[in-house]
Amino acid sequence: MSRPTARVLTLLELLQSGGTRTVAELADRLGVEGRTVRRYVDQLIDLDVPVESVRGRYGGYRLAPGYRLPPLMLSDDEALAVLLGLVAGRRTGLTTAERTASETASAKIRRVLPQHIARRLDTLLEALAFTDQPGEFDTPDAGILLTTADAVRHRRPVSIRYTDRDGRRSERTLHAYGIVAHAGRWYVTGKDPEIGEERTFRLDRITDARALPGSFEAPVGPGPEQRVLSGFAAAGYRHEVTLRIHATAEQIRMHLPPSVASLEEYVPTDGEGRAAGRWLRVELRAERLDWLPPVLASLDRPFVIERPEELRDLVSALAERLGSYARHA
Template sequence: MLETSARLLRLLSLLQAHRDWSGADLADRLGVTPRTVRRDVDRLRELGYPVNASPGTGGGYQLGAGAELPPLLLDDDEAVAVAVGLRTAAGQGIEGIGETSVRALAKLEQVLPNRLRRRVSALNAFTVPMLRGPGPSAVDPAVLTELANACRDSERLRFEYLDHGGSPTRRTVEPHRLVCTEHRWYLVAWDVDRDDWRTFRVDRITPRPPHGPRCPPRTPPADDLAAYVSRGVSTGAYAAQAVVRLLVPLAEAAGRISPSAGTLEAEGEDSCVLRTGAASLDVMVIHVMLMGFEFEVLEPAALTEAIGAAHGRLARALERTPGESPRTGDGTGRTPGTGGGSGMV
């Protein structure tokens, strides 16, 4: 059994991690009796944590927003500074901390008093960060927080979604997880109307509350959701798909190829396999060439043919481009006075 102080911290963490708990569930998690849970809840209230309770068989405990900031956490100014910092980190897509920032922001905003929420909103509304430009795929941190809460609470989510052509559609989903890359956020969710898993770009989502009801969690479409989303946005969404061997180590390729551009698999010390997609095979040729690595096409064979056609066009363009060397009458470009055009004597 946990000591009282450690148990209180564990209880607080459980209340922050989920919207509501039954007394029996909390007692089971903490290894104590329901009576001890009730006493611990009273202790949290004495410390300033607003724990709400509802009676009856369907009742339970819920951590609410307080009239004053609970002690042992942050004072008002510190809470505002942390909330603004988390919103900035989430909105700017800073590598490695974006998803963590959203989770922390969701917990913090859950207990912020209204007066502090207004201060945070004002600071964000009237502050212009001189960082990387937001770009067309910028995401409102408030939307991220709303989606994160819906995922946490296993609550049906309703929103308006813009498709690739910019046409709005209404969606009802059972949200599962948020997945982020350096530049974009995605929501993995079960689409109720289409009866299948879907991946949505968060910058195209406009929530349309009210949300709910609660729904039982589903088995996710893959154990590795990051790889699942990467395959979907870099390969599955395109008409042309290819598998290419890059003749560089995996770490070198990963430093230049983002998860939204393709998925990488280690093959050996000096090579790796790239799976990627593009709108057409001609675009695929450019896509692979611009990566800047030596490569071999594994599939499809049509990509090899497209590379050959592009090679021919480039070669003919070079022949038509005036060079520094004088050209022979037959157009071969050999240097006069040489037999093979190598320039060697």
């Protein structure tokens, strides 16, 4: 592809990204002079691409509103990036399309790839391995996802119909702060104005979403992702665990991330009133406790179990087993 032709296509890509582009901006992006930009615009107009000229101080060029662009053109690197994204998204569940839609999209792109790129892609996929096994994910409806995203962007209340994990259905209003992808699922977090509390909902459990009139103020403090992780750490489970660990937050977070446990400063004192070192109180909730003793052992830092008593028994049992293994080695 000749350089002038490549620059004309680059100009089209810049214009189709939306908004008005000044001649100076386009000239800088293309590495040409202003009069050359005007010549490239004329070439697009000759190809029936409706490029509009906008006059004024902030004028320039833009595509006519509502114009349907020609078929999508991707470079080799772009096509490879899209295909790998589809593969990774299907493996992790972070896609809004059904599996068949993802596969047909991949097939369409593969059919138009140059043969040498297709061969290299096949080689990559044969060599590529994932640490997790592919699973079945409940992906959200694309329309619901886009409606919710629009409500987040414009700070508009949104009405949702939701089915919780116990099958209970409800309809509620949400001031949505953000959308978060975590561990193969999509979540929306925000405030329920009727009860005045922050809530997090799985998007695949929302059966209907519609924007409502009005607006709300953006919250201050942690971002949506941190709010979701904090919500997971505080969710109701069978066991409530409280520990004191003599370690830094970084050391603890290597084994107990924010989605699992919350941390707060704890300053114990010895018998003479002097600070006994840096300790952190760790609180978490879990359905089972059997995974915690090995985690505490791998942390390899002094700790105190405040609750529950059952966890103390499990830690003692693990210590006895390890001692037995060492004696019989």
